[in-house]
Amino acid sequence: MSEDLDRARETLESSLSRPSTGRVYDFYLGGQHNYAIDREFGQRMVDMMPEARIFARENRAFVRRAVRYARRVCGITQFVDIGSGLPTQGNVHEIADESGQDARVVYVDNDPVARAHAQILLADTADPERHFAVDADFLDGFTLWKRVIETGRLDPDRPICLLVSALLHFVVPDQHPEQMLDFYRDQLPSGSLLVLSHCTDEDTTPALQEVAARYVATTSNAHLRGRSEVRKFFGDFELIDPGLVWTPQWHPELAASDEQAFEGDPAATLAIAGVARKS
């Protein structure tokens, strides 16, 4: 384990030449796992579009509520979080563990920096028997799923909650995200959930397009999509009420009692979100 951690620290030190989308998102959230290069880029984006911080906060709040829904309403104890980003307050494993200490969570990211942070932070805050971080690319579904199953943390025959939150706007059309989603949906057993959120250029500020174009300087290009395109990512899974909505509109009653309710124009959150079930 200590060799792993040493390697993780080395990776962190050598991967700071570009802003990382995960660390910039951490900056929007007011987190501590970002560097000067991420903060400078993130601050420029916030200056162009102050809604960036609202997006991150409300997207994260949506993820927490979706995990509570999976756990409390559907009784799901297995989670795979692809494009998990940097561990922060209110991670999937922390929310899943609110309802008992039997949830299993595999975090996946293709950014070695995010993964290195995940390893270091999970070593401090999580149960290594139940929570794990793997390095894999959403675009290589076969390898990714193999690594997830090889962790030995999940029973592939029992329902899994698959999260792809604030990830797909970093997958451009040429990379055919819809084909990968088909693959992942096929791997999931009946009763599984797909949790998805995505930045949209439909009814949001025009500044978002300018910000998305600037992401060419980061570890991922960005691509915005409209509602009908995002809806297709759910395939034939059944969207749970209220369907595909602005992030704060998805089951606000599942927020923790100390969470502040969103007020204002929901379009200022920039992202739409939904959860769908495999029958």
Ligand SMILES: C[S@@+](CC[C@H](N)C(=O)[O-])C[C@H]1O[C@@H](n2cnc3c(N)ncnc32)[C@H](O)[C@@H]1O
């Ligand atoms: C904005 S963060 C989202 C974090 C978290 N899912 C959430 O919603 O709060 C996006 C993450 O997706 C990761 N990512 C981007 N492209 C990816 C890919 N092809 N495979 C795996 N992860 C990817 C980035 O490294 C980053 O950590």
